[in-house]
Amino acid sequence: MAHLLVVESWVGSMSRLLPRAVREGGHEFTFLTRDLHHYLRSAPEGTAHPLLGARHVITADTNDLGTLLPEIERLDGVFGFDGVISSCDYYLPAVARIAGRLGLPGPGPEAVENACRKDSTRRVLTDAGVPGPRFAVHEEWADLARAARDIGYPLVVKPVDLCAGMYVRRIDDESELAAAVGALTDFPLNARGQRRVPAVLLEELLTGPEVSVETVSYAGAVHVVGVTDKSIGGAPAFIETGHMFPADLSSADADAAEQTALCALKALGLTDGVVAHTEIKLTPDGPRVVEVNPRPAGNRITELIRHVTGIDLAAAAVDVALGVAPDLTRRETGLRSAAVGFLVPEVSGTLDALDDTPLKRADGVLETQLAEPGRPVRSAGSNNEYLGHIMVGDPRGQGARTQVEALLGELSAGLVIR
Numbered sequence: 369m370a371h372l373l374v375v376e377s378w379v380g381s382m383s384r385l386l387p388r389a390v391r392e393g394g395h396e397f398t399f400l401t402r403d404l405h406h407y408l409r410s411a412p413e414g415t416a417h418p419l420l421g422a423r424h425v426i427t428a429d430t431n432d433l434g435t436l437l438p439e440i441e442r443l444d445g446v447f448g449f450d451g452v453i454s455s456c457d458y459y460l461p462a463v464a465r466i467a468g469r470l471g472l473p474g475p476g477p478e479a480v481e482n483a484c485r486k487d488s489t490r491r492v493l494t495d496a497g498v499p500g501p502r503f504a505v506h507e508e509w510a511d512l513a514r515a516a517r518d519i520g521y522p523l524v525v526k527p528v529d530l531c532a533g534m535y536v537r538r539i540d541d542e543s544e545l546a547a548a549v550g551a552l553t554d555f556p557l558n559a560r561g562q563r564r565v566p567a568v569l570l571e572e573l574l575t576g577p578e579v580s581v582e583t584v585s586y587a588g589a590v591h592v593v594g595v596t597d598k599s600i601g602g603a604p605a606f607i608e609t610g611h612m613f614p615a616d617l618s619s620a621d622a623d624a625a626e627q628t629a630l631c632a633l634k635a636l637g638l639t640d641g642v643v644a645h646t647e648i649k650l651t652p653d654g655p656r657v658v659e660v661n662p663r664p665a666g667n668r669i670t671e672l673i674r675h676v677t678g679i680d681l682a683a684a685a686v687d688v689a690l691g692v693a694p695d696l697t698r699r700e701t702g703l704r705s706a707a708v709g710f711l712v713p714e715v716s717g718t719l720d721a722l723d724d725t726p727l728k729r730a731d732g733v734l735e736t737q738l739a740e741p742g743r744p745v746r747s748a749g750s751n752n753e754y755l756g757h758i759m760v761g762d763p764r765g766q767g768a769r770t771q772v773e774a775l776l777g778e779l780s781a782g783l784v785i786r
Contacts, residue, residue, distance in 0.1 A: 723782030
């Protein structure tokens with residue numbers, strides 16, 4: 369039995385999948401957080417959040433690395449940690465530093481920090497010749513306006529250090545750029561109370577379908593698990609409305625996406641001790657890297673993969689954090705594709721009704737999660753405002769995406785927001 373240190377987490381699916389993977393692997397974990405209430409609030413009424421079922425739950429200032437590292441050294445002397453992990457992007461650099469300090473398995477801190485900073489990722493990949501969009505990074509308005517004219521409208525504006533598509537927008541002219549930059553300026557702290565970097569990333573607008581390549585790096589080798597497709601909506605935002613695994617691609621396009629992701633991971637140095645989720649745009653000029661995430665995919669993608677292949681990427685993340693070879697053996701599951709679709713609100717208000725009757729008569733539904741009436745609703749500007757999701761499996765072929773989109777359409781017809 370190994371003992372993992374879990375430092376913070378998202379409160380979505382991976383926060384439940386990781387504890388399950390630890391438990392099913394025969395291990396135990398200590399959970400470290402600066403704010404227990406963040407997790408208490410996210411648990412359904414009458415239940416406890418799985419992370420709070422840890423062997424030990426300890427509070428510490430996880431935002432202050434200077435005090436955190438000595439505190440974790442002290443805890444390690446008492447508990448003897450065998451690995452350290454997090455699913456939350458905002459704490460992945462801290463986890464890499466902790467692993468280095470304690471001599472535990474994991475990718476190098478510089479590699480993780482470069483992957484978690486979108487501007488650093490762009491610079492590293494450009495220097496290595498890995499294809500991506502033309503880009504510029506600035507803080508001052510005059511520099512941003514000039515760079516935007518150089519790149520050319522339309523373009524994409526991004527914060528360099530936020531997640532879930534927050535404040536990522538298509539920009540068509542200078543007035544829209546000014547509004548987007550102003551909105552970022554008015555958001556100085558992220559959701560975990562960490563001060564944001566004031567730099568703004570401008571990128572060429574890439575066209576074409578978007579996919580993600582799911583990989584597991586262990587002992588210097590990167591293993592491709594597969595390619596997931598992605599549906600995007602909510603313009604001018606870029607909201608993920610659904611995913612299907614495996615992506616319905618030609619073998620040439622799938623191979624090109626995989627090779628581009630492998631080049632990106634190698635350039636960043638993410639070749640050991642990490643499960644990664646690399647987003648790729650399949651443009652008319654070939655694959656271009658959108659971003660590299662040094663953690664398992666969110667939005668239930670890992671569950672799509674498990675349903676189709678039997679490979680559990682949450683378990684793989686636990687394994688590589690412990691320095692154990694992950695089990696990436698494909699198994700027959702009876703499904704050829706699986707898809708998830710998200711209910712994305714287009715208006716703000718209060719959820720008055722959501723008729724789930726279509727789900728009760730549908731075939732192939734693997735899981736559902738829908739918001740309850742009375743919940744406050746905010747018109748979606750990122751991946752944080754979903755009203756629920758549906759997951760469907762297809763035993764015959766690549767039909768799961770069509771099935772889930774049809775169900776979402778029926779659900780939307782019965783959605784009432786006042």
